[in-house]
Amino acid sequence: MTGEITSKAAATGTREVPGVEDYDGPAGGWGALGAVAGAIREQMGTSTDTRALLKMNKPEGFDCPGCAWPDPKHTSSFEFCENGAKAVTWEATVKRLDDAFFETHTASELWSWSDHALEDAGRLTRPLRYDAPSDRFVPLSWDEAFARIGTSLRALDDPDQAEFYCSGRASNEAAFLYQLMARAYGTNNFPDCSNMCHEATSVGLPKSIGVGKGTVTLEDFDEADAIFCIGHNPGTNHPRMLSTLSAAAKRGVPIVVANPMKERGLERFKSPQHPTEMLSPRSTQLASAYHQVRVGGDGAMLKGVMKALFEADAADLAAGGDGLLDRAFIAEHTQGFEDLAADIAATGWDEIVAGSGLTQDAITEMARTYWSAKRVIICYGMGITQHGNGTHNVQQLANLLLLRGNMGKPGAGICPLRGHSNVQGDRTVGITEIPGEAMLARLDARFGIVSPRAQGHAAVESLLAMREGRSRACISLGGNLAVAMPDPEACYEAFRGLDLSVNILTKFNRTCLLLAKETIVLPCLGRTELDEQAGGPQAVTVEDSMSMVHASRGFLKPAAPELKSEPAIVAGMAKATLGEGPIDWDWLVADYDRIREAIEAVFPDFADFNKRVRQKGGFRLTVGASGRVWNTPSGKACFHVHPLRPSGSDALILTTVRSHDQYNTTIYGMDDRYRGITGRRDVIFANGEDLAERGLAHGDKVDLVAGPGRRLAGFTLVAHAIARGSLAAYYPEANCLVALEDRDRASGTPNYKSIPVTLERSEGG
Template identity: 75%
Template sequence: MDEDALVPGVAPYDGPAGGWGALRAVAVAIKDQMGASADTRALLRMNQPDGFDCPGCAWPDPRHTSSFEFCENGAKAVTWEATPKRVDPDFFATHSVSDLWQWTDHRLEDAGRLTHPLRYDPATDHYVPIGWDEAMARIGKGLNALDHADQAEFYCSGRASNEAAFLYQLFARAFGTNNFPDCSNMCHEATSVGLAKSIGLGKGSVTLEDFDQADAIFCIGHNPGTNHPRMLSTLAAAARRGVPIIVANPLRERGLERFKSPQHPTEMLTPKATRLASAYHQVKVGGDLPMLRGIMKALLAADAQDLAAGGPGLLDRAFIAEHTVGIEALRAEIDVQDWEALEQGSGLSRAAMESMAQVYATARNVIICYGMGITQHRHGTQNVQQIANLLLMRGNFGRPGAGICPLRGHSNVQGDRTVGITELPKEDMLARLDARFGIASPRKPGHSAVEALAAMASGDARALIALGGNLAVAMPDPQLCFPAFRKLDLAVHILTKFNRSCLLPARETIVLPCLGRTELDVQASGPQWVTVEDSMSMVHASRGRLKPAAEGLKSEPAIVAAMARATLGDGGIDWEGLVADYDRIRDAIEAVFPDFRDFNDRVRVPGGFRLTVGPAQRQWPTPDGKAHFLTAGDGGAHVPEDRLMLATIRSHDQYNTTIYGLNDRYRGITGRRDILFMNAADMARLGIAHGDRVDVVAAPDRVLAGQTAIHHDIAPGSVAAYYPEANGLLPLDGHDRQSGTPAYKTIPVLIRPAA
C-alpha cells in the first residue's frame, strides 16, 4: 500500500515468519541486553534435558532435541533475564517513585535486574535497601495484623516453578485462605472451567507427537509467530506432508501464513518459505461462537444428507453412544440457528463455514488449537465448549493425531494450577494436604483475579503478596485497579525486574529480588533444580547454570519459606528442611497429588513424564464418567450498530506485560505502540484516513486517546490495539461470568477524531 510510507514507523512486511529477520532480532537482543561479551551458551541449554526451561511460552520440547531448541522470543526472554544491567540501591537513590512513574513500561524493565531487597519510604518517595531478615519480619507483622486471613491475596505468576507454587499454596492455606488470584484467571480460565465440564479435565488432550499423525489442523484465535514461535516448526512439518491447516483469526498474521525456519541452514539459503494456512478465514472479532455453530450446522446437514443417500453418516455414532451425553440438546440448539444470523455474527459466508466443515468431515484425525482469541471474551467458556463439541461429534479424542490443544502462555502456568494454585480447591486435595502437613486448610472458596481486585478496591482485601508478575498492569480497568493497590496496608512483590506494579505503593511496600530461571540455585544440600509442566501435561526438570545477578539473591522457594516462617512460626512445618533439598518438596507434592507418583524418579528421566490425561484414553473424569455436549444459550458478542469490536493484542517485541522493544515486525510497525489497526472499508465509512490520529471510546470515562489509525488486513467491523495500553477501555466487570476471564478481546468501541 503506497500510503503506508506516509506514516512514520508503518510499512508493509513482506517476509515470512522466522527467516533472517528472526536471526537478526536474536543478534540485536544479545547485543542490547548482554553486550559484546555475552555468554550465549545459555541459549544452547534452553529446553535441553540438562538445561533450563524457556522462561517464555509453554510449547513442549520434542523428545529428540536438537542443538537449538529456542525461538526468537525465547532468546529475548533469556537475554532480558541474563542482562548485566542492574537496578541497585544507587539507582533508587537517584530516581524517586514519582520520577519512575513517568518512565514507559519498556524503560522500567530495561533498566536491569534487581539486586537488593527494597522498602518504599513514603517520607522521601524513594525505595531504600532493607535486609532480608527485616523484610521478612515486616511481611510477617503485616500479615498477622490483618483481621482475618481472607484479607490477604496471594497472586501467582505462571513463571513460578512447581516447587515454588506448591510451597506458596501451602503457606497461604496454613495462613488460612484460598485467595489465589492467578495469571491463569486472565488467559485460560475459560479452558479450565469449560473443558472440565465438557471432558472432565481443564487441559488439552494432545501430545506433540499427535501433530505428526493429524490429518487436519485447525488454528483458531492465536498467533504462533509471536506468542509461541516454536509451534511454527510443528505446523510447517505438517504442511509439508500435505496436512490442511485451517485458520480462523480476525487479523492476517504472518506466523499463520508463511514460515522459514532460522535453524535450518538449507531452508535459509533458498528463496522459498513453507506455506502454512491452506485456508484463512478472517472471522469477526467476537464472532467465534457463530462460526463454530455454523461449522456444526453444516456438519449436521452433511451427515443427514449422507444418511439419506444410504451412507453411514459423518458423525461417529458409536463413539457418541458409548462416551457422551447431550448431543440431542446441542442438535436442537444448532437446528434453530439461522444462516443469515450466523453469517452476520461471524463475519464469514455460509460457504466459508461449509468449507471448514467439509475439511473437518473429510479428515480422519483432527486437532483444534486455540489461544486467547477464544478465551478472552464474555462468552469464552462457551467458545471453548463448542470447540469440544465439534471434536466430540466425530470422536476426535483418544486416538493418535486427534484432540484439543489450548495454547498456554507462561511456561508453567498449567503446572502452578496442577500443584494447588487455585481459588476453588477440591476436598480430596485439601484432605491430603492437611494430613501431610498437620494443618487445617480453609474450605471456603477464595478469590480469582477479578474478585481479588474488586476486594482490594472495596477495602475488603488489605494485603497482596505477588509471586512474580505485574498484576496492576495486566488487569483491566487501571482506573479502578491502580487506586486499589495504593489503598493496601501491605504489598510484597517478588521479582527479577522492577515494574509498574511496584510504583503503586501501599502503606508498607516491599520488593524482593529473586533468582531467574537461568541462574544457579544453591541451597544447604547443594545445587538445586525445579520442575515445570508444559501445555501438553509433560513435567520435566529445569536447571539454571548462570551466575546469579547479584550476591545474596534468593530463590522463589526460599523466599516463600522465609515469609511463611516469619508469619506462621515453625507451626509443625519444616520450611527450612523443604528448601534445603527440593527433592523433599517433590516428595510432598507426590503425597498430595497422586498423579505425581514416583515424582523424583520419573522427572530425572530426560524429557520427564506425562501426567494423566483421561480424555486422551477416552476416560472422562466427569461426575457421570461421560463427555458432555454442551449448549451455549444466548452466548456471543452483541455489538451495537454504531460500534466496532476491539481486541487487545501483543506485539512481536512483547511477552504478556513485558515489552522487550517497540517493534512489531510481522505487522510492519517500528518504534511505536500507539497504533489502532483498522479495516480499510471501515475507515472509509467513518471518514478516517490512513495515519489519522483518533481516540478510541468505550464509554465517556474510558478513552484510549491519541492513537494512529492505519489500514490493516483485519476483518470488517473489527479493530485492534496493543495490550496493556488499551486495558483502560475494559471495566473490571467486563468478564466471562462462568470463568471470570476478562473480555480483553471483545470491547465495543467508537472511533472519533483525536481531541
C-alpha cells in the first residue's frame, strides 16, 4: 500500500495556505463525535428532539434521510453515522422560516445568499408564492396553492409540457402517488435524481445480468474473500459502510481500492460506536492495496485486470492446471465470452497503462487478488457512473465478475452504492420515463385510467425542453434540481422561462428563487416527524441499495402545524388538477396501507406488502441475478465488449467531488475535514508534479477552463494525493464546466467526473 497523505506544505516545500492543513486522524473517531456534537449544538440547541438520533435506523423508528446503505440487524441502540446525524439535525433544526422572515428579505436579496445560508435559515412553515410587485414570497392557503397549480397545469397545451421531478428523499408511497398523478394527467416526463447518479447502472446492468440493481446483501460481506472498492468515498458519502469494511478487514479480507484521490475513509477507520476502539490509540487499516487510477481511467484499468486474468489463466492451463476462469459457469450461464476474450487479447498493455495511469505490475497485482479469492464483491459509486462511458464502465465490472462466476452466490456479486435513502425505491414504484407496458397495463386496470405510452423526459431532456420552451411547467418533489444539474446558467434560464415552478421541500433553496410566471413553494413533513392522517399515525417505506424494503415512522412534533406530508401534497395537487375522476385521492391518503395495496397490485414483487413490511427489518425484493436467474432476452448473463476511450495523456481531467460537510447539493458547512480543508470550498486538488510541470504551485490562484464560456475563476490550487493528470473540485461549484449535452449517450448520465480542462493563472494569482 502506498504511503499516507503528507502535509501539503511540507511535501511541496511551498507556502502555507489559509484553510488548508493536514488531517492525521482516521475516518470516524473523535473527529466524527465532535462533528455530531457540533451539529446538534448548532441546529437543535437544547431541544429534546435530539432523541431522534436514537430512533434512526431502528425497526420502530425512522429511516435515515441520508444514504441508502442498508441497516444491520438492529443490535445497537446507537446506529447512525456522522453524516446521518447531520442530515437529521439539519431537518430537525429549531430554526424556522416564518412570515417575518419573508417580510424582511426580498427574493433579490436572498439570491445573493450562499446555498449554505439559504438552507441554514431553517424549516419552511407555510405554503408560499412569489409576489412580483413586492419581490417577496408571501403566504397563501393550501387550497389556494393547489388551485393555482391545477389552473396552471390545465392551461398547458399538452401534458408533455410539464415535468415531474422526483428526489430520492421521497418515500415509496409519495413516489407512487406522484407517478400516478402524472400519468393520469397524461405524461411520462419523470426526471429524477437517478438520472444524475446511477442511471448508468439502471441501463447497463439489465443488459448484463437482467436487473438494474445490486446482487449482494449485507450478509454477503461476512462471506466475501475479497472486496474491491472502485470510484467511491464511503467516509463521506455512505459512512455506515465503514463498519462493514472494518469488520471484513479485521478478519483478514483484502480490500482493494481503486480511486484517483487518497481518501481517509478508505485508508483507516475508528468506529465511534465501539467504546473500546475509541479508547485505543490504534485504528483499523482498511485498504490492503490502494491504486490511484487516473480520473476517467477506470475502463482501461478494468480491461487490464481482465487481461492479466486471461494471461494467468492461459499460463495455468499450459502448466497442467484447471485454469482460473469459471468455465462451467461461463458455459451454463453466459453468452458473448468469445467476443470479450478476443477484445481483451487485442488490447495492448501500452494502451491500458496510458489510459489507466497505473503500471502493468500494479494492475496484475490487483488481478492476482481477484483470482486468488473464491468469492468477490465489487462496490462502486459515481466515480464509475458519471462519465461519458459510465454505462460501459458498469458493464466492464459485470464482465470481470462473470469471468469467475462471482455473481449469484453467497459472498460475491456487484454492489452499486446508491445515494439518497430511497432513490432506488422511487424507480421501483414507477418513477421512470421509460415505463414497461405490463406495468402500465396493471396501473390502468387498478385505477381506471389510460396512461400515456410515449417515452418521457429524463433529467437532461427535461432541462433542454424547458430551455427551448417545449416544456412550460416543472413540479419538483424534493431536491434542488437547477443546482444539481450541469451548466447552471442554462438551467437557471430554463426555470425562469417557465409558466409554473413548484417546489415541495422542508427547506428553502436556490431553485425556489428561479422565478417563473407562477412560483410556489410547498412545505412538507420531514422523515423524522409524526405523519398523522385521517386513519391515524402513518408509516412510509423505503428501499435501500440492497433491495431491502422497510418501514419508516417519524415521531417528532412537526416543525409547524400547517405542514403536510408528501403523499397528502401530491393528492391535493392531483385533485385540483384532475378534478372528479376514478381515483379517490383522499381515501388513499387517509391510510397508507391503501397506497401499499395499490403498489402491490401494480408491482407483483410487493406481494403481501403490508404484512411483510411489518416484519422486523422488512423484506427483500426479488433480484433474479442473486439466484442466477438472468432476466435478459436470451435468459443468460451477457458479456459486453467496449473499446477504450482515447487516453488524452497530456490533458488534465477534472472530477467533481463532495466535501465531508455536504450531502448532494446540501452544504452543511464549509469544512472538508478528511481532506484538511477548513472554512472554504474554492479549491482545486492537484498533483504536485503536474503543477510543477506547468510552472504552478500549491496556493496559486487559477482559472479552470473547459471550453468557450466554461470557466471556474479564482480558485486556489491545493497539492494533494491525487493521480497524475487528475484534478478535483467541489460539486456543485464546478458544474459550470459541464454542458447539458455532455453526457453518457447510453444512459444520459452527466459527465461530472471526467472533464478535460486547462489551468490558467488568475489575475493577481
